[in-house]
Amino acid sequence: MNSFLRKALSAGLFLSLASFIAFNVNADTLEDQIADISGELMCPVCEGQSVAESNAQLARDMRAVIKTKLLEGNSREEIIDYFVASYGETILASPPPRGFSAILWLLPILSVLIGGAIILRTVYSYRVEEKE
Structure with missing residues:
Protein backbone atom coordinates (compact mmCIF):
# COMPACT_ATOMS: atom_id res chain seq x y z
CA MET A 1 0.00 0.00 0.00
CA ASN A 2 2.86 2.34 0.81
CA SER A 3 4.34 1.81 -2.67
CA PHE A 4 0.93 2.34 -4.31
CA LEU A 5 0.33 5.56 -2.37
CA ARG A 6 3.77 6.88 -3.31
CA LYS A 7 3.15 6.14 -7.01
CA ALA A 8 -0.31 7.74 -6.89
CA LEU A 9 1.04 10.89 -5.25
CA SER A 10 3.92 11.05 -7.74
CA ALA A 11 1.52 10.67 -10.67
CA GLY A 12 -0.80 13.33 -9.24
CA LEU A 13 2.07 15.73 -8.68
CA PHE A 14 3.39 15.11 -12.19
CA LEU A 15 -0.03 15.67 -13.80
CA SER A 16 -0.69 18.86 -11.85
CA LEU A 17 2.76 20.21 -12.69
CA ALA A 18 2.35 19.29 -16.37
CA SER A 19 -1.05 20.99 -16.59
CA PHE A 20 0.29 24.08 -14.82
CA ILE A 21 3.15 24.34 -17.31
CA ALA A 22 0.87 23.69 -20.30
CA PHE A 23 -1.58 26.42 -19.32
CA ASN A 24 1.08 28.98 -18.43
CA VAL A 25 3.12 28.52 -21.61
CA ASN A 26 0.26 29.82 -23.77
CA ALA A 27 -1.13 32.34 -21.30
CA ASP A 28 0.05 35.76 -22.43
CA THR A 29 -0.57 38.61 -20.08
CA LEU A 30 -2.97 41.33 -21.15
CA GLU A 31 -0.06 43.71 -21.71
CA ASP A 32 1.69 41.15 -23.94
CA GLN A 33 -1.46 40.74 -26.03
CA ILE A 34 -1.86 44.51 -26.36
CA ALA A 35 1.78 44.87 -27.43
CA ASP A 36 1.43 42.02 -29.93
CA ILE A 37 -1.70 43.40 -31.57
CA SER A 38 -0.56 47.03 -31.54
CA GLY A 39 2.72 45.93 -33.12
CA GLU A 40 0.78 44.68 -36.13
CA LEU A 41 -0.99 48.00 -36.66
CA MET A 42 0.59 51.13 -38.10
CA CYS A 43 -0.07 54.47 -36.45
CA PRO A 44 -2.24 56.52 -38.84
CA VAL A 45 -0.63 59.84 -37.84
CA CYS A 46 3.00 58.74 -37.44
CA GLU A 47 5.45 58.11 -40.24
CA GLY A 48 6.67 54.52 -40.18
CA GLN A 49 5.78 53.72 -36.57
CA SER A 50 3.53 51.01 -35.28
CA VAL A 51 0.85 51.70 -32.70
CA ALA A 52 3.08 49.92 -30.16
CA GLU A 53 6.03 52.25 -30.86
CA SER A 54 4.17 55.53 -31.17
CA ASN A 55 3.55 58.00 -28.36
CA ALA A 56 0.94 59.95 -30.33
CA GLN A 57 -2.42 60.46 -28.66
CA LEU A 58 -4.19 58.48 -31.39
CA ALA A 59 -1.86 55.51 -30.82
CA ARG A 60 -2.54 55.65 -27.08
CA ASP A 61 -6.27 55.73 -27.81
CA MET A 62 -5.90 52.74 -30.15
CA ARG A 63 -4.04 50.78 -27.46
CA ALA A 64 -6.87 51.60 -25.04
CA VAL A 65 -9.42 50.30 -27.57
CA ILE A 66 -7.36 47.12 -27.98
CA LYS A 67 -7.32 46.64 -24.20
CA THR A 68 -11.08 47.22 -23.94
CA LYS A 69 -11.81 44.77 -26.74
CA LEU A 70 -9.54 42.13 -25.20
CA LEU A 71 -11.30 42.53 -21.87
CA GLU A 72 -14.63 42.13 -23.69
CA GLY A 73 -13.37 38.79 -24.99
CA ASN A 74 -12.67 39.71 -28.61
CA SER A 75 -10.01 37.67 -30.40
CA ARG A 76 -6.86 39.06 -31.97
CA GLU A 77 -8.33 38.64 -35.46
CA GLU A 78 -11.56 40.40 -34.50
CA ILE A 79 -9.64 43.38 -33.13
CA ILE A 80 -7.44 43.64 -36.21
CA ASP A 81 -10.54 43.34 -38.44
CA TYR A 82 -12.14 46.18 -36.45
CA PHE A 83 -9.21 48.49 -37.19
CA VAL A 84 -9.04 47.40 -40.84
CA ALA A 85 -12.75 48.23 -41.17
CA SER A 86 -12.11 51.65 -39.62
CA TYR A 87 -8.85 52.62 -41.36
CA GLY A 88 -8.49 50.29 -44.33
CA GLU A 89 -5.73 47.78 -45.05
CA THR A 90 -3.07 50.51 -44.88
CA ILE A 91 -3.32 50.19 -41.08
CA LEU A 92 -1.66 46.76 -41.27
CA ALA A 93 2.09 46.64 -40.65
CA SER A 94 2.33 43.58 -42.93
CA PRO A 95 -0.04 43.82 -45.87
CA PRO A 96 -1.93 40.63 -46.73
Whole structure:
Protein backbone atom coordinates (compact mmCIF):
# COMPACT_ATOMS: atom_id res chain seq x y z
CA MET A 1 0.00 0.00 0.00
CA ASN A 2 2.86 2.34 0.81
CA SER A 3 4.34 1.81 -2.67
CA PHE A 4 0.93 2.34 -4.31
CA LEU A 5 0.33 5.56 -2.37
CA ARG A 6 3.77 6.88 -3.31
CA LYS A 7 3.15 6.14 -7.01
CA ALA A 8 -0.31 7.74 -6.89
CA LEU A 9 1.04 10.89 -5.25
CA SER A 10 3.92 11.05 -7.74
CA ALA A 11 1.52 10.67 -10.67
CA GLY A 12 -0.80 13.33 -9.24
CA LEU A 13 2.07 15.73 -8.68
CA PHE A 14 3.39 15.11 -12.19
CA LEU A 15 -0.03 15.67 -13.80
CA SER A 16 -0.69 18.86 -11.85
CA LEU A 17 2.76 20.21 -12.69
CA ALA A 18 2.35 19.29 -16.37
CA SER A 19 -1.05 20.99 -16.59
CA PHE A 20 0.29 24.08 -14.82
CA ILE A 21 3.15 24.34 -17.31
CA ALA A 22 0.87 23.69 -20.30
CA PHE A 23 -1.58 26.42 -19.32
CA ASN A 24 1.08 28.98 -18.43
CA VAL A 25 3.12 28.52 -21.61
CA ASN A 26 0.26 29.82 -23.77
CA ALA A 27 -1.13 32.34 -21.30
CA ASP A 28 0.05 35.76 -22.43
CA THR A 29 -0.57 38.61 -20.08
CA LEU A 30 -2.97 41.33 -21.15
CA GLU A 31 -0.06 43.71 -21.71
CA ASP A 32 1.69 41.15 -23.94
CA GLN A 33 -1.46 40.74 -26.03
CA ILE A 34 -1.86 44.51 -26.36
CA ALA A 35 1.78 44.87 -27.43
CA ASP A 36 1.43 42.02 -29.93
CA ILE A 37 -1.70 43.40 -31.57
CA SER A 38 -0.56 47.03 -31.54
CA GLY A 39 2.72 45.93 -33.12
CA GLU A 40 0.78 44.68 -36.13
CA LEU A 41 -0.99 48.00 -36.66
CA MET A 42 0.59 51.13 -38.10
CA CYS A 43 -0.07 54.47 -36.45
CA PRO A 44 -2.24 56.52 -38.84
CA VAL A 45 -0.63 59.84 -37.84
CA CYS A 46 3.00 58.74 -37.44
CA GLU A 47 5.45 58.11 -40.24
CA GLY A 48 6.67 54.52 -40.18
CA GLN A 49 5.78 53.72 -36.57
CA SER A 50 3.53 51.01 -35.28
CA VAL A 51 0.85 51.70 -32.70
CA ALA A 52 3.08 49.92 -30.16
CA GLU A 53 6.03 52.25 -30.86
CA SER A 54 4.17 55.53 -31.17
CA ASN A 55 3.55 58.00 -28.36
CA ALA A 56 0.94 59.95 -30.33
CA GLN A 57 -2.42 60.46 -28.66
CA LEU A 58 -4.19 58.48 -31.39
CA ALA A 59 -1.86 55.51 -30.82
CA ARG A 60 -2.54 55.65 -27.08
CA ASP A 61 -6.27 55.73 -27.81
CA MET A 62 -5.90 52.74 -30.15
CA ARG A 63 -4.04 50.78 -27.46
CA ALA A 64 -6.87 51.60 -25.04
CA VAL A 65 -9.42 50.30 -27.57
CA ILE A 66 -7.36 47.12 -27.98
CA LYS A 67 -7.32 46.64 -24.20
CA THR A 68 -11.08 47.22 -23.94
CA LYS A 69 -11.81 44.77 -26.74
CA LEU A 70 -9.54 42.13 -25.20
CA LEU A 71 -11.30 42.53 -21.87
CA GLU A 72 -14.63 42.13 -23.69
CA GLY A 73 -13.37 38.79 -24.99
CA ASN A 74 -12.67 39.71 -28.61
CA SER A 75 -10.01 37.67 -30.40
CA ARG A 76 -6.86 39.06 -31.97
CA GLU A 77 -8.33 38.64 -35.46
CA GLU A 78 -11.56 40.40 -34.50
CA ILE A 79 -9.64 43.38 -33.13
CA ILE A 80 -7.44 43.64 -36.21
CA ASP A 81 -10.54 43.34 -38.44
CA TYR A 82 -12.14 46.18 -36.45
CA PHE A 83 -9.21 48.49 -37.19
CA VAL A 84 -9.04 47.40 -40.84
CA ALA A 85 -12.75 48.23 -41.17
CA SER A 86 -12.11 51.65 -39.62
CA TYR A 87 -8.85 52.62 -41.36
CA GLY A 88 -8.49 50.29 -44.33
CA GLU A 89 -5.73 47.78 -45.05
CA THR A 90 -3.07 50.51 -44.88
CA ILE A 91 -3.32 50.19 -41.08
CA LEU A 92 -1.66 46.76 -41.27
CA ALA A 93 2.09 46.64 -40.65
CA SER A 94 2.33 43.58 -42.93
CA PRO A 95 -0.04 43.82 -45.87
CA PRO A 96 -1.93 40.63 -46.73
CA PRO A 97 -0.38 38.63 -49.59
CA ARG A 98 -2.85 39.37 -52.39
CA GLY A 99 -2.80 41.62 -55.41
CA PHE A 100 0.41 43.60 -55.86
CA SER A 101 1.58 42.84 -52.33
CA ALA A 102 1.60 39.12 -53.22
CA ILE A 103 4.53 39.91 -55.51
CA LEU A 104 6.33 41.49 -52.57
CA TRP A 105 5.79 38.32 -50.52
CA LEU A 106 6.95 36.04 -53.35
CA LEU A 107 9.94 38.11 -54.51
CA PRO A 108 12.38 36.93 -51.78
CA ILE A 109 11.44 33.29 -52.36
CA LEU A 110 11.85 33.63 -56.12
CA SER A 111 15.18 35.41 -55.65
CA VAL A 112 16.52 32.56 -53.52
CA LEU A 113 15.30 29.94 -56.00
CA ILE A 114 16.77 31.75 -59.01
CA GLY A 115 20.04 32.41 -57.17
CA GLY A 116 20.25 28.74 -56.16
CA ALA A 117 19.63 27.63 -59.74
CA ILE A 118 22.39 29.94 -61.01
CA ILE A 119 24.83 28.65 -58.39
CA LEU A 120 24.00 25.00 -59.19
CA ARG A 121 24.39 25.60 -62.92
CA THR A 122 27.73 27.36 -62.39
CA VAL A 123 29.04 24.57 -60.16
CA TYR A 124 27.84 21.91 -62.61
CA SER A 125 29.46 23.63 -65.62
CA TYR A 126 32.69 24.08 -63.63
CA ARG A 127 32.79 20.35 -62.84
CA VAL A 128 32.13 19.42 -66.47
CA GLU A 129 35.01 21.67 -67.61
CA GLU A 130 37.35 20.07 -65.04
CA LYS A 131 36.61 16.57 -66.36
CA GLU A 132 37.49 17.54 -69.94
